[in-house]
Amino acid sequence: MLLFLTALPVLAQGPHDAVADLSIGKRVFESQCALCHGADGSGGRGPSLRKAKLKNAPDDEALRKAISEGLPPEMPGAWQLSVREVASVAGYVRSLGKIAVEEVPGDSVRGKALFTERGCSGCHIVNGQGNGAGPELSAIGARRSAAHLRESIVRPSATVPDDFLLVEITDGGGHTIKGVKANEDLFTIQIALPGGRYQSFSKSTIKKLTRLTGQSTMPAFDKLPANDLDNLVAYLASLRGAE
Ligand code: HEC
Ligand code: HEC
Structure with missing residues (x-):
């Protein structure tokens, strides 16, 4: 009986509480999500959210679930948010998706060839090929923004993921x-x-x-011709894992 009673307040949170308020959503986003997704949602450590379609959040229910429960292992759940705050930040994320898609200059086919030529595959596995002293990159394009990918190549020590000590x-x-x-x-x-x-x-x-925190075993590729860098970033951005 007691259990039933304590469950009541949750049941009482009807659809009304889940109405999105974009000003609340923006405030929550800036305080809890911007750290990884960028102040304008264009991405950083997390992917850009300025897209009409989100792989891990195909519909609004999945989006709210991703926000409150997180996407392991890298995105923590926002358990502390109320139903209304989750709905609001989800609404805000959808509003970001109506803004222009991230444009990545460069040729991903050329980038794929460069990935082998430049020795990247000596340390990174992509779709079962290559060696693995560095992180697997088969789905890196779905997890990181183009700006982060660029930074990872030019200045690896600035972007070492937590699990690569x-x-x-x-x-x-x-x-x-x-x-x-x-x-x-x-x-x-x-x-x-x-x-x-x-x-x-x-x-x-x-x-x-x-x-050696803040250091990387990955050499900095800071002398690549701009074209090659664009092509490599275009290739990495196209790696979205098995659909
Ligand atoms: C600690 C960093 C971090 C924080 C904080 C964070 N995220 Fe994420 N988020 C990520 C990463 C990394 C991914 C990619 C996860 C994956 O694909 O495995 C992601 C993925 C997502 C996705 C799915 C994107 C897609 O293309 O499918 C959504 C939506 C999202 N985050 C929204 C949010 C919102 C809203 C917040 C704040 C309440 C938030 N995130 C906070 C790191 C973070
Ligand atoms: C000697 C091994 C080595 C080589 C060669 C190498 N990497 Fe890396 N790379 C790593 C390691 C280790 C990490 C993990 C993070 C760190 O230490 O910076 C990493 C991280 C990355 C990341 C970030 C992954 C993430 O989760 O954010 C990208 C992107 C990347 N490398 C791309 C490349 C590309 C493109 C090349 C070729 C131009 C390359 N790497 C060559 C070892 C290497």
Whole structure:
């Protein structure tokens, strides 16, 4: 009986409470979403939301669910928002979608060839091809804005995702190895090296372990001709995973 009573206030939240108010939506967006999706919704760490169609939010119900429950592992749920705030921020996201689509200059076919020529596939898997010391990029275009992709290529250290922690290990023989931390348990630590190799270290033999936060194992491609960069970004932006 008690359970039933405590459930009542939730049931009492009728459709009226879910009416979207765009000024509330804008305020919520700027305080909770802009950090990842950009103040104007054009994207950053999260994808641009200035699109008529959103892959993970095909209808309004899915959109509200994505907002309140999040999209694991990268987008946290906004559990703290009320039903009305969720509806309002969803309405605001839809209003952003009525603004022009993100234009990406460049030729994605040329970009695909460059991806191999420039050695990107030595560290990134795309649709099952390549090696994996860096993150898989098969759906990167659906998860990041073009501006973030560009930045990731030119200045990788500015955009290191949380799960790619670079560490430097000095082993018992005094050799120093840099790599991405892949796995760790009580006794060992595994490091992913460029080219898709892994190396395991027993913790008891490690002399020094340094976490290199804010650094990247990815070389900065800051001397690419502007054309090549445009083409690479166009290619990455076109990678949307299996539909
Ligand atoms: C910590 C960063 C972060 C925050 C904060 C965040 N998002 Fe996201 N969001 C992401 C990422 C990353 C994705 C892509 C997830 C994926 O595809 O796996 C995403 C995806 C989405 C999508 C789906 C886009 C598509 O093309 O399908 C919507 C809609 C969305 N976010 C809305 C919001 C709203 C509204 C808020 C604020 C209430 C918010 N997000 C807060 C990072 C974030
Ligand atoms: C030596 C290995 C290596 C090479 C070569 C390399 N990358 Fe990376 N890349 C990484 C690692 C590791 C990360 C993870 C984040 C970081 O450390 O910056 C990364 C991150 C990225 C990201 C961001 C992914 C995200 O989730 O935001 C993009 C995009 C990217 N690389 C594209 C490229 C392109 C394009 C090339 C070729 C021009 C390239 N990479 C070459 C190792 C590499």
